[in-house]
Amino acid sequence: MRLVLDKEQQELRSTVRKLLADHARVREVLDSGEGIDRPLWKRLAGELGLAGLVVPENLGGAGAGHVERAIVAEELGRSLAQVPFFASAVLAVDAASALGDEETLPRLASGELIGTVAVAGGWGPLDVRASERDGGWVLDGKAPFVIAGDVADVVYVYNGQWFVVTGGFERKVLRTLDPTRPVARLEFSATPARKLDGDPIARVRDLAAVALAAEQLGGMGKVLETTTEYAKVRVQFGRAIGSYQAVKHALADIYSSCERAESLVRLAAWTADEDRDSLPLVAATTQSFIGPAYFQAASGGVQLHGGIGYTWEHDAHLYYKRAKTSEILFSGAAARLERQLGLEPA
Template sequence: MKLVLSPEQRQLRDAVRDFLRTSSPLPKVRQGYDPQVYARLNGELGLSGLIIPEEHGGAGAGLAELAVALEETGAALLPGPFLATAFAAIALTKVQGANKELMTGIAEGRIAATLDKSEVSYDGGAVRGTLAQVLSGMEADVLVAPAVTGDGLVMVAVELAGPGVTRTALDTLDLTRGQARVVLDDAPARVLGASPSGIGDRLCVALAAEQLGVMRAALDAIVAYAKIRVAFGRYIGSYQGVKHKLADMHCKLEQAESIVRYAAWAADESPDELPGAAALAQAYVGRACFEVARDHLLLYGGIGFTWEHDAHLFYKRAKADEVLLGPPRIHRARLADLLEL
């Protein structure tokens, strides 16, 4: 098991971090999704094709490398469909004989995709169904979803700008990443292959990696603030109550990092350990991320509650991520079942 990043993974982390620092700082994040930033992210760094096999134009990397990238995009609160596309790529790499054109388009950054686990019905080359909350549904070009056929469950791809598709933007808590209600009414669809098992576990790991980045950025921000903010003639970081809270937040971050690194390693190297590692990742990291984001907002005092401050952006991303794949209690129950508790 490897809980420490390799030299190549550290280089990837530094490259993504430097790019986002200059191309998508927090003031720009407030402006929402910028297709040009997304195109550069994929064109210059090739992140959308990170786990796409090499024969389809991707890098053929593992989930451990994708986790490194997601940690940095999470820390930067990157708007847009990167997480959604990563989810779709995770699913496509597990579908036997998945559409080569679609995977190549994702790898080249030409196609932004999204994955929804809600089942739709497939008949005669078209699909029907209503998907209540599709991640980045307004920005994505292609929807990947499971579909029920007479022969079983298959994965299909639907062009979201095509006929038979109605998209409605939703008002969401997270101001940096949207969702949409998608209605499919005899929308043309391509069958990609049989629906694989184990996708949910890999999605849990990917999301936990983003949450780890949110935690780290929130803690770094409030530690920096505690070193310069003066109250009653003293830096607030010198007060015992603040120091203890920051120490607790740091401990949560360290535990979360170990859990995410282990889960990513299990996804690549030890499939038998992945279900438990994935359940643990969402059972612990999801809640810990929200608690760190919440406490970092509170430690700012009154200024943290204002719309002008960035603290509420981290708070809302953390809460939205916490429930994206189901609330922590669901993952705790699954972990308990796996451990036969």
């Protein structure tokens, strides 16, 4: 078991971090209303090939692993870059891989297509009706909260069975807590669909939990970094606020959470690559800890920034909002962990 990044993995992290620093446009993209940073996504997916990190080389991917994908997700979580990496390079790629959709997978891996997955809350089946018509399938119903649904070219729809749609549906962008992760409602009305065999919902969910945990870890690290720097320069009553014991203890708590979260993320990513049978337990354990931990760290970051932390101009509230919405995405992780341990959910 290797939980320490090797030289190549560290170089990957440095490359992605530098690229994101050179293209820091969070506020600009928010103000534009575009939803995603398309030039940045083109560089990440097309030029660097990061959309297909876990896709085999014979299908147009990089043939890397979930450890490498977690590194990229972590850096995206640090920067809050508005690219559809989680929706397309994680959810859609994993669904296409697990379902054997080799027709679409290479185009997702290259970044030519943006994909996403539509499931109900708690990763259950949607209330979407599938009917056979003219030798094919059509869908009717609604998918209420779809990440990157506003820009997705391909949507994998789960209603107890799996279907893929590439058009013929309406989208409505929703105003949600987190403006950096667009969500849309999709409405299907006799929408042509292609039925796929298999039901890998648990596998897709567990791999998504690993990638999201890496993203959350990146956000926690950024909160710790910016809050620590602020505590060094903000002076109150003639002293830097970082010299006060209460502030030191609060920062120490965030640091401790970050260290534990990093250990869990490294283990989860390794498990996704090397020990498939153990992934459900490790994924549930990771999300049960890191979801609440990130939100607690982001809350502390806002408070320790004082009045400036509550302003729109400061980024503290963006991490706070991302932390809460990410925690809700896997709100059933604690119950899944209890089931994995043979316990009854509370």
